[in-house]
Amino acid sequence: MFKILSNHIIAPEIRKIEIYAPEIAKRAKAGQFVVIRVDERGERIPLTLVDWNPNKGSITLVFQEVGVTTKKLGRVKKGKYILDVIGPLGNPTEVKNYGTIVGVGGGVGNACLLPVMREFKRAGNYTVSMIGARTSELLILEDELSEVSDELYIATDDGSRGYKGFVTDLLKRFLERRRPDLVYAVGPTIMMKVVSSITKPYGVKTIVSLNPIMVDGTGMCGACRVIVGGKLRFACIDGPEFDGHQVNFDALMNRLRMYKEEEELALSLLEKSIKR
Amino acid sequence: MVSRRSVPVRKLSLDKRLKTFEEVVLGYTESEALEEAKRCLKCKLEPCSKACPLNIDIAKFVEYIKERRFKKALEVILEKNPFPAITGRVCPQEVLCQRDCTLRKLGDPLAIGKLERFLGDYQIENNIMDLKVPEKVKGKVAIVGSGPAGLMGAVELRKLGYEVTIFEALHEAGGVMVYGIPEFRLPRRVLRFYINYVKKLGVNIVLDSVIGKIFTIEELLRDYDAVLLATGAGTPKFLNIPGEELNGVYSANEFLIRINLMKAYKFPYYDTPIKLGKRIAVVGGGNTAMDVSRIALRLGVEEVIVLYRRTEAEMPARREEVENAKEEGVKFMLLTQPIALIGDENGWVRKVKCIKMKLGKPDASGRRRPIPIPGSEFDVEVDNVVIAIGAEVNKLIQRTTPDLKVDRKGHVIVDEYGRTSIERVYAAGDVVTGAATVIEALAAAKKVAHTIHRDLHGGD
Ligand SMILES: Cc1cc2nc3c(=O)[nH]c(=O)nc-3n(C[C@H](O)[C@H](O)[C@H](O)COP(=O)(O)OP(=O)(O)OC[C@H]3O[C@@H](n4cnc5c(N)ncnc54)[C@H](O)[C@@H]3O)c2cc1C
Ligand SMILES: Cc1cc2nc3c(=O)[nH]c(=O)nc-3n(C[C@H](O)[C@H](O)[C@H](O)COP(=O)(O)OP(=O)(O)OC[C@H]3O[C@@H](n4cnc5c(N)ncnc54)[C@H](O)[C@@H]3O)c2cc1C
Ligand code: SF4
Ligand code: SF4
Ligand code: FES
Numbered sequence: 001m002f003k004i005l006s007n008h009i010i011a012p013e014i015r016k017i018e019i020y021a022p023e024i025a026k027r028a029k030a031g032q033f034v035v036i037r038v039d040e041r042g043e044r045i046p047l048t049l050v051d052w053n054p055n056k057g058s059i060t061l062v063f064q065e066v067g068v069t070t071k072k073l074g075r076v077k078k079g080k081y082i083l084d085v086i087g088p089l090g091n092p093t094e095v096k097n098y099g100t101i102v103g104v105g106g107g108v109g110n111a112c113l114l115p116v117m118r119e120f121k122r123a124g125n126y127t128v129s130m131i132g133a134r135t136s137e138l139l140i141l142e143d144e145l146s147e148v149s150d151e152l153y154i155a156t157d158d159g160s161r162g163y164k165g166f167v168t169d170l171l172k173r174f175l176e177r178r179r180p181d182l183v184y185a186v187g188p189t190i191m192m193k194v195v196s197s198i199t200k201p202y203g204v205k206t207i208v209s210l211n212p213i214m215v216d217g218t219g220m221c222g223a224c225r226v227i228v229g230g231k232l233r234f235a236c237i238d239g240p241e242f243d244g245h246q247v248n249f250d251a252l253m254n255r256l257r258m259y260k261e262e263e264e265l266a267l268s269l270l271e272k273s274i275k276r
Numbered sequence: 277m278v279s280r281r282s283v284p285v286r287k288l289s290l291d292k293r294l295k296t297f298e299e300v301v302l303g304y305t306e307s308e309a310l311e312e313a314k315r316c317l318k319c320k321l322e323p324c325s326k327a328c329p330l331n332i333d334i335a336k337f338v339e340y341i342k343e344r345r346f347k348k349a350l351e352v353i354l355e356k357n358p359f360p361a362i363t364g365r366v367c368p369q370e371v372l373c374q375r376d377c378t379l380r381k382l383g384d385p386l387a388i389g390k391l392e393r394f395l396g397d398y399q400i401e402n403n404i405m406d407l408k409v410p411e412k413v414k415g416k417v418a419i420v421g422s423g424p425a426g427l428m429g430a431v432e433l434r435k436l437g438y439e440v441t442i443f444e445a446l447h448e449a450g451g452v453m454v455y456g457i458p459e460f461r462l463p464r465r466v467l468r469f470y471i472n473y474v475k476k477l478g479v480n481i482v483l484d485s486v487i488g489k490i491f492t493i494e495e496l497l498r499d500y501d502a503v504l505l506a507t508g509a510g511t512p513k514f515l516n517i518p519g520e521e522l523n524g525v526y527s528a529n530e531f532l533i534r535i536n537l538m539k540a541y542k543f544p545y546y547d548t549p550i551k552l553g554k555r556i557a558v559v560g561g562g563n564t565a566m567d568v569s570r571i572a573l574r575l576g577v578e579e580v581i582v583l584y585r586r587t588e589a590e591m592p593a594r595r596e597e598v599e600n601a602k603e604e605g606v607k608f609m610l611l612t613q614p615i616a617l618i619g620d621e622n623g624w625v626r627k628v629k630c631i632k633m634k635l636g637k638p639d640a641s642g643r644r645r646p647i648p649i650p651g652s653e654f655d656v657e658v659d660n661v662v663i664a665i666g667a668e669v670n671k672l673i674q675r676t677t678p679d680l681k682v683d684r685k686g687h688v689i690v691d692e693y694g695r696t697s698i699e700r701v702y703a704a705g706d707v708v709t710g711a712a713t714v715i716e717a718l719a720a721a722k723k724v725a726h727t728i729h730r731d732l733h734g735g736d
Contacts, residue, residue, distance in 0.1 A: 023490055037447060043538065043547040044447075068547050084447045086484045215538070215548075218445050218486050219670045220455075220510040221530035227521055232514055237672060251521045254623035258523040262549035269544050 001081040005058055007074070011138050013065045014108060015074050016050075021085050022057030024049075030115040031093030031209065031241060034059065035217035037084040038072045045069045046214045046236070048112040048186075049088060059085075062111035062140065068266045075274075089217045090240045093207075095119040099181035100126040102174065103149075104195050106167055106187025107133060110140050112209060113186050118148040120184075126150050128180065132167025132191070136160035168194040175202050182207065185244065189253050196244030206244035210235045212255055227251050280383030283312040285390055293604060294573055297459045297541070300600055301365070304387075306344075309394040313341040315379060316386050323376035324388060329719035330356045330363075334373060334388055341391060347404070350395045354406055357718065358431045358473070359424075361396025361466045364389050366457065367715045368594045400469045407476055410437035415501040415732050418443065420487045420673070423451020425506035425705025425717040427470065430479040432725035433504075439478075441500070443485040448537060451508055453714070455537040456529070458567050460574070461597070488672040493680070493701060502700045502728045505688060506721060509706035511670045514663055515559065519617025524551070524625040528564045528664035535571055553659020555579040557628050559614055560664035561591035562711075566598060568662045569606040580606045581656065585613040585633050585646045609656070611635070613648065617661055628656045667711050685710065694724030695731075702728055 005018040051060035105113035129149040154162030185195040186209040219237040227248035340349035369389040377385035414437040422444040512527035534540040538548035561584035618627040632652035635644035669686040681697035688703040705717035
């Protein structure tokens, strides 16, 4: 049982939650995630470790309420418990001094970008963050990201903040003028695909943090398999970060659609039961 | 004159079977057990006991059954094996105790497994638990993994006077017995009884703890006198053919975890879904392939076809389960090897491209090697494919424990007593042997528990 220390809305349908998990807080590293299960009937889902505080014994997650599990998690009040938190899982980001690093985040992926950019900065890199969202209301953790970035660029689809258009357009323009040593992208799969195709002709090393459907998160099921360099790899134990130029994004996007109908059914049932 | 035939065991009726996850094999009643026990010849050389990896004194417990002294009979088993209701159900008896039974010369061997299960069920019904442990604590041992090897190691070490903590990665204890073997073969109440027993013995089971991630082996060695690795072989193998990333394709482990651990058959009451069509192909010929096939039928799949590259004689599954699968309507395409999976425009698998095989000369395993017949390709139309061709060792611990010696396939290398290349670290079960059986994991763990005792205290 894991106690919820706080649970706030930080943007429409996006929440930040703090959980008491002292052993995980002691060992968490940037780029890693946890698998959580809310209740006895709950599904296991992965969420990125956005922050952790070993003194307080807490970990922080940021998630978008898109389906049953994230909605259930959003409803667990401060002081209450969830059943399982397993982690830290996945390989930590390889943090070293590359030189200049461009971090590209989209949507809730901006939260996942934060710990990674923080570590890159700490390792002496020159950090450039590019964050995108549909609209300004959905831009999260801007101040926190700004603190760990030497430069911060913003894009919104509707132009309500920063550049009007996709965050990937910002990257394209940046590459026309400057040559970073590493591009790191985390967010919607399509965004990471576009990032990788933009950086490829420039030969800029590109790391993407993949988000396939997972079950156990420990290498036992293969649900998270992705094709990288023509080979099947398990994102939970071989990743979640991979060389963006090697990833077969279309296969990943296809796999993410597998349970679309079931997810919608489960969600509509949950919403009915909440209304009642 | 003894009967040449075993007392047949009652099974759930076919129509009930295909609708529920209720146990199929119902087990012997008291009178059936008595009648079967009478067949035993009490052979002096006890070939049956020698072939049981735990050397259970079979003739002796059977003798007590004959005398209707069931508690006594149970005690004979418990001296060697704390989990009779499990092994009686899942041991491949036909290649172990029953293989060497003298009665085979006349006809059926004694139904040793069924009699053992009878006593195991008697144990559960009467809540009989042997909870004697020494008072003085001799040391602390950490066990990684709560499958049969981990549980056996815990029981044995507790009885030798050690404090034991089991760390388990999943949110439930039991290893393959909880996430892999379906309820209709091993009811959860049986497993629960024994997990409860292990806890009552004073073993601390810590769930949700992935060793290698939350604690390294090195860290465990600081807090414990010894570490026993019992992490099994849980990483699914794929065929490495085109199309395995398609939707509708499952590894057997994912299929089983969704069903057994996450209860996807109760979706949307439970949150985890599984998505099956009308026709599914299951690739493989082991227990896992049989379990997946029989589950699929229970979930309403109309046609389940097992694709296996050798013949029935080479199938590694327990005989009894192959028979059950056939009875329930599972179809078999033998000497058949998938070479590609083909999807539709929505990225969903629709066809398995296969090639016919023939058997050549025996290979290293002594089984005849299958060879493809050129030009014999054909397609099988499907809505799902489940790949059940075995599992390998999870490499999580090795990756954070560079000193741990493993072989080419990742199996932890141990000496004949179960010691690994790192001092005070031991290993037992599938993590050493590769995917094997419950009873072998139990036997190995028991032996290693005694090695640990010997190494720490010179005991035996
Ligand atoms: C390593 C890893 C880290 C992740 N970190 C975060 C995070 O920090 N914050 C966060 O909000 N999400 C994160 N995700 C995605 C998150 O796991 C999914 O959003 C979650 O499983 C949805 O569960 P649900 O039951 O609420 O919704 P579901 O009912 O499962 O899905 C609802 C909708 O979300 C889509 N969806 C489902 N799974 C995913 C997925 N894995 N990725 C993208 N879309 C999906 C579905 O197509 C559907 O439209 C991460 C995923 C991985 C693999
Ligand atoms: C579907 C199926 C059916 C089977 N049917 C039979 C049968 O009928 N009869 C039979 O005898 N055998 C059968 N087997 C084989 C048998 O189940 C195994 O040989 C046996 O369970 C091995 O025991 P084990 O304790 O070594 O490993 P497992 O049972 O695999 O247990 C290992 C445990 O360790 C945990 N673990 C792994 N890594 C870590 C880590 N890093 N940290 C913490 N915990 C970890 C796992 O989550 C798991 O719970 C079957 C196997 C399968 C898959
Ligand atoms: S434990 Fe298994 S092999 Fe040994 S007697 Fe029982 S059924 Fe036979
Ligand atoms: S070999 Fe068969 S008949 Fe002989 S003692 Fe063993 S079980 Fe009985
Ligand atoms: S999530 Fe199961 S293997 Fe990766």
